[in-house]
Amino acid sequence: MNMDLLVYSLRNIWERKMRSFLTVLSILIGIMAIFALVSFGQGMKQYIDDFSKELGTDKLVVQARGFGPPGSSGVTFSDEDVDFFSKIRGVVDVAGMYFVNAEVRAEEDELPRYVYVIGSPTDSSRHLIEAVYNVDIESGRNLKGGDKLKVAVGYNYQLADKVFPEALHLGDRIFVNGVKVEIVGFFESLGNPEDDRNVYLSEEGFLEIFGDRGYAMVTLQAGPGEDPVLVAERAEEKFRKRKGQKEGEEDFFVQTFDQFIEAFTNVIVVLNGVLVLIALISLVIAAINIMNTMYTAVLERTKEIGIMKAVGSRNKSILTVFVVESGLLGLVGGVIGIILGYLIASIGGFAAAQAGLGLLKPAFPWWLIVGCLMFAFLVGAGSGFLPALHASRQKPVDALRYE
Numbered sequence: 001m002n003m004d005l006l007v008y009s010l011r012n013i014w015e016r017k018m019r020s021f022l023t024v025l026s027i028l029i030g031i032m033a034i035f036a037l038v039s040f041g042q043g044m045k046q047y048i049d050d051f052s053k054e055l056g057t058d059k060l061v062v063q064a065r066g067f068g069p070p071g072s073s074g075v076t077f078s079d080e081d082v083d084f085f086s087k088i089r090g091v092v093d094v095a096g097m098y099f100v101n102a103e104v105r106a107e108e109d110e111l112p113r114y115v116y117v118i119g120s121p122t123d124s125s126r127h128l129i130e131a132v133y134n135v136d137i138e139s140g141r142n143l144k145g146g147d148k149l150k151v152a153v154g155y156n157y158q159l160a161d162k163v164f165p166e167a168l169h170l171g172d173r174i175f176v177n178g179v180k181v182e183i184v185g186f187f188e189s190l191g192n193p194e195d196d197r198n199v200y201l202s203e204e205g206f207l208e209i210f211g212d213r214g215y216a217m218v219t220l221q222a223g224p225g226e227d228p229v230l231v232a233e234r235a236e237e238k239f240r241k242r243k244g245q246k247e248g249e250e251d252f253f254v255q256t257f258d259q260f261i262e263a264f265t266n267v268i269v270v271l272n273g274v275l276v277l278i279a280l281i282s283l284v285i286a287a288i289n290i291m292n293t294m295y296t297a298v299l300e301r302t303k304e305i306g307i308m309k310a311v312g313s314r315n316k317s318i319l320t321v322f323v324v325e326s327g328l329l330g331l332v333g334g335v336i337g338i339i340l341g342y343l344i345a346s347i348g349g350f351a352a353a354q355a356g357l358g359l360l361k362p363a364f365p366w367w368l369i370v371g372c373l374m375f376a377f378l379v380g381a382g383s384g385f386l387p388a389l390h391a392s393r394q395k396p397v398d399a400l401r402y403e
Helices: 002-015 017-055 079-086 126-133 203-210 228-243 257-300 302-310 315-354 366-383 385-392 396-401
Strands: 059-064 091-106 113-120 137-140 150-153 173-176 179-187 199-202 217-222 252-256
Touching (some): 017 366, 059 126, 059 228, 059 257, 079 091, 079 217, 091 126, 091 199, 113 126, 126 217, 199 203, 228 252, 252 257, 257 385, 315 366
Antiparallel strands (some): 091 113, 150 199, 173 179
16 A cells, blocks of 8 residues: 555656646755755865864964964064973973065066965974974975075965966075075965965074064974863963963963864854755745645645545545655655755865865765755655645545535
8 A cells, every 4th residue: 555655646746747846946956055065064074174183182372362364463472482381391392483474476477476474493393383284295395404595385386377377396486575585395285275375484594584573373282191271271371470461361372273173163063054054945945835836736636535535545545645745856856956966066176176275175974965865855745744634634525526
C-alpha cells in the first residue's frame, strides 16, 4: 500500500508539470543560496582550523588596543619592553615586529604604491613572526643577518598587474620609501591580496630606511606545560604596572592565538548566520507557495478524495498522499538547489582564487548535503501538512457532491 501511495503521488506531480516546476523553483532558490553560503563559511572555518593547527596554541600577541593595522594607533613597544616581556615567568621566547604603511615603487614604474612593510628579526626568534603570517618562502631565500638593502616580498609581486604592471623576479630592484633594495625571495600566497603585497625587511634594513619607530607588535611564546591564557594574564598585569596604567584603561592588550582565532571565528559565524537568515526568507516564501499549491490540489481533487474514501481509504492514507507529494516537491527542489549551489560556490571559489582571495575556498562536508536534502524535504512536507489534514478530514458524501 505504501508503494502504491508513492506511485500515486509521483503521478499526480507529473500530471501537473508546470505547477510542480514553479513550486520546485521557489524552494531550490533558497536551498541553493543556503548551500553556497554555508559552504563558504565551512571553507573559511577549515582554513582557520588548519592555520591554528600549524601555528600551535603557545603563541601570544601584544598589540595596541583599538582598531586598524598594528602601529596605526601610535602605541608602540621599545627594546626595553621586549626585554621586559622576555623575563616574565612562563615566557620562553620574544620577538618584536616593525610595521608601517610605506611607498613602494618599481624601477620602471613612476607610479608609487602604498603597501605594508614589515621589519622582523633574522635570528632564532624570527619563527615567532613567521608564525603570525604562517607563510614560507616559495622561491629565492629568506632574509638573513646583514641584509640591510634586501627584501623578501609577497606572492603577488610575481604576477603582472597585481602590484605593478610588470611581474618582478629575483634580483630585481624596487624602491622602498625612496631607497633602492634588491628582491632576494618571494613568499607563498596567503590567500589575502593585502598580505600578498607585503614587503619584508630585516630589522637592520627597516631601521636603515625608516629609523626606529618602535615595534608595532610583540609576539611571545609560552613555555612547555604553561597555560597560554595564564601567561597572557600575567604578562598583561605586569606590563600594565610597568606602564602605570589602571586595569581596564590599558592602551594595549595581550591575547593568545586561540583567543584571536576564536574571536575571528565568531565574526564569521555571525556573518554567515545573517546571510543564511536572509536566504531563509526565500524558503519561507517557498513554503507559502507549496501550501498554496497543495490547497489548490485539494480543491481540484475533492471528488477524487471522495472516491478514495468511498472505496475504503483511511484518513491516514489521504494525509500521507498529500504530505508525500509536498515533501517530494521539496526534495526535488533540494536536489537541484544543491547541484546549483555547488556549481555557484565552485565558480565563486575559483573567481576568488584568481582575485588573490585564496582563503575564500568553499568546502562541501557530507552533513551539509544531507542536511540541505532533509531540510528541503521537511520544508515541503511541513508546508503541505495543513492542506493534507484538510483533505483527510473531508466527508466522502460532501466530497463526491463537490463541483
